[in-house]
Amino acid sequence: MSTPWINTVPTTKFTRADGNEGALQYGVKWGGGYGQGVVLTYSFPDGKAWFINGYAEFDSWSALNRRETAAVRTALDEWSSVAGVTFVEVNDGRKVVGDLRFAITDEGGDEAAHAYYPWHTPDGGDVWFKNGEWHDRPNSAIKKGSYDYLVVLHEIGHAIGLKHPFEAPQKLQGAYDHYAFTIMSYSASAWSESNYASFYPTTPMYYDLVNIQGMYGRGAHNPGNTIYTFKDGKNYWQTIDDSGGIDTIVHKGSDKAIIDLGIGHWSALGRKIEFSNSSTKWTVAIGPDTLIENATGGSGKDKIIGNSLDNVLAGGKGKDVLIGGEGADSFVFNVKPAARNVDTIRDFTVGEDIIRLAQKVFDALSPGVLTAEAFDTHFDYAGGVLAYQGKAFAQLNGAPAIDEGDLLVV
Numbered sequence: 001m002s003t004p005w006i007n008t009v010p011t012t013k014f015t016r017a018d019g020n021e022g023a024l025q026y027g028v029k030w031g032g033g034y035g036q037g038v039v040l041t042y043s044f045p046d047g048k049a050w051f052i053n054g055y056a057e058f059d060s061w062s063a064l065n066r067r068e069t070a071a072v073r074t075a076l077d078e079w080s081s082v083a084g085v086t087f088v089e090v091n092d093g094r095k096v097v098g099d100l101r102f103a104i105t106d107e108g109g110d111e112a113a114h115a116y117y118p119w120h121t122p123d124g125g126d127v128w129f130k131n132g133e134w135h136d137r138p139n140s141a142i143k144k145g146s147y148d149y150l151v152v153l154h155e156i157g158h159a160i161g162l163k164h165p166f167e168a169p170q171k172l173q174g175a176y177d178h179y180a181f182t183i184m185s186y187s188a189s190a191w192s193e194s195n196y197a198s199f200y201p202t203t204p205m206y207y208d209l210v211n212i213q214g215m216y217g218r219g220a221h222n223p224g225n226t227i228y229t230f231k232d233g234k235n236y237w238q239t240i241d242d243s244g245g246i247d248t249i250v251h252k253g254s255d256k257a258i259i260d261l262g263i264g265h266w267s268a269l270g271r272k273i274e275f276s277n278s279s280t281k282w283t284v285a286i287g288p289d290t291l292i293e294n295a296t297g298g299s300g301k302d303k304i305i306g307n308s309l310d311n312v313l314a315g316g317k318g319k320d321v322l323i324g325g326e327g328a329d330s331f332v333f334n335v336k337p338a339a340r341n342v343d344t345i346r347d348f349t350v351g352e353d354i355i356r357l358a359q360k361v362f363d364a365l366s367p368g369v370l371t372a373e374a375f376d377t378h379f380d381y382a383g384g385v386l387a388y389q390g391k392a393f394a395q396l397n398g399a400p401a402i403d404e405g406d407l408l409v410v
Contacts, residue, residue, distance in 0.1 A: 001096045002041065004050040004122060009040060009099050011118045016170055017214050023172035024184055024211040026163040030085075030099070030118045030125070037084025037217050040125070040160075042076065043091060043098030044069050050094045052122045060106035061128075068135060071142035072102050072127075075152040078202075082209055082241045082287075084217035085160055100125040100159050104134075112151045115158035127155045145235050150200040153183050157208065161215055165207070172207060179237070180266075180282070182207045191278035198274035199235040206239050206264060209287045218243060218289070230257075230269035230284065232298070237273055241287040248294040249284075251302060254318075259295040260305040262286060262325075296332075312356075315343040323347055330408075334358035337393035344395045348402070355386070355394065355407045362388055365409045375404035 002008050014034040016022030031038030044064055045051075051058040064072065076087045090098050105128040108114055112134040115127040129135065135148045142148045162184050165172035178187040179201050188197040204212065223244040230236060232253025240249075251257040251269060258268040258281075266282035273280050286292060295304045299317035306313055306325040313322045314332035320343040322331050331348070333355065335341050348355075359367050364378055380387040384399035396402065 001090070002099045002122075003095060004097055005052050006122060007099055007120050007124045009038065011120055011124070014215075017211070020172055020176065020207055021210050021214060023170050024157075024162045024165055024182060024207060025170075025215060026117050026158075026161050028118050029161045029215045031216075034215060035217050037086070039086045039088060040100060041088050041090045041098040042072075042100040042102065043089065044072075045092045045097070045101055045103045048094075049092050049103075050097075055123060057103070057105040057107045057126075057128050060131075062104045062131065064102055064104060064129070065138055067138070067141050068129075069102070071149055071152050072156075074144075075149065075156055078153065079156055079160065079204065079212070080219060081221045082204055082219050083160075083212045083215070084219060085212075100127065100156075102127045102129075104129045104131050106131045112147075113155045115155040117158060117163075118161050125159045127159055129155075144202040145199045145237070147195075147200055149202070150179075150183060153201070153204065157184050157204070157212075160212065162208065162211060176207060179205065180280075180285070181205050184208060189275045189278060189280065192275040194276045196276045197237075199237055199271070201237045201239075203238040203241070206285055206287055209239065209241055213288070220244075222247070228284075228292075230267075232270065234270045235273075236270040236283040238283070239285040239287045240290055240292065242290045242292065246294070247292045248296060248312075249292055250296045251298040253298045254300040255298070256301045256303075257298060258303045258305075259297065260286070261292045261295060261307040261309075261311065262305065263288065263290060263307070265305075317341055319343065321346060324349075324353055329353045330356050331394075332356045332358070333393055334361055336361055337388050337391035339392070342392050342395055344397065346397050348396045348398075348400055348406075350400045350402055350406060353406070355402075357388075357407060357409045359409050362409060364389070367409050370404040370407040370409060372404045375407065379407075 016025045046063045113129040116123045165177045178185050188195050222242045225245040226247045229250045232255045267284045268281040269284050294312040296314045297316040301318045303321040304313045305323045308326040310327045312330045317335050323346045384396045386394040
């Protein structure tokens, strides 16, 4: 266990990964070699805390309150969920302290906080929030999406071995040096020089994940079948990290949304994020090695884009655009056929893709693969327009030669 005089968890120097994959790596990590996980303790010093002589911040410091410690615990959970780092809380005392310690200080320049990189000295891994510059309303909760919460995520990143993207010797490509790709940046967007955003990232972002997972391995994050739901009018800015299962992104609402299941790609969901001189609707990204299989649209005009997997894409109400991409994709129709609900399938592949019809809507049909008789009796297909009992519900670009074998009633 670490003490006020020494950190007992070993640290390891390593060669950074090439290019952007190592551009956030400071070059020292906790625990064993590159890619190996670690267990770290953390603590919150109080009025009886001990520090080694000469510890600069000890000259003027104070303890975090319960709202602030709650935010730290939440942020630690966020990091541990995506990487092979396990955090265990311990009491901060005379003989035992956390490998990472969190408190407030008056020391430091014009900053919201600072942290020390992994090292065997007592300050290694410690995080200090600046009095008056961070959480200046101490009686309020620190909410996800606030700048204060972003600061907590950012400083923990330093404490476990991530540096700023603009620092030598290995820099992140300039196009990615902003919050959309790393919370270790100082820039909110590619279009602004300030760090102002109306809503801040709530998770480590794409290159944070690449770099930290390279250092410590990947956590078992949402390994089961997970549904990610995004609603109109809500704030989101996040990167989805998912390590397994059959997963679905769901949009709920009537606003126009874009869902893109491609790794590293962005979806437009929820409220727009405002910057000092620009804005973006791209709010949800797919993280590295994260495979999301399915997507469901809302009641507006959605655009849903699949990936290389066998995707199940459901537009729902509205005139939606569905793009399956590679794989044997299923395009779901589960709302009443009407002119306002005609979906366009951009890339239907005969003999591979399938049109799924909900039996509760297409109620004259029996469950299973459609028969030739049922197809001829209930459907019309001409010029790429597929209609059921005289009402169009799908437009297939390129007018591929479909027949009853391309439809399935479920």
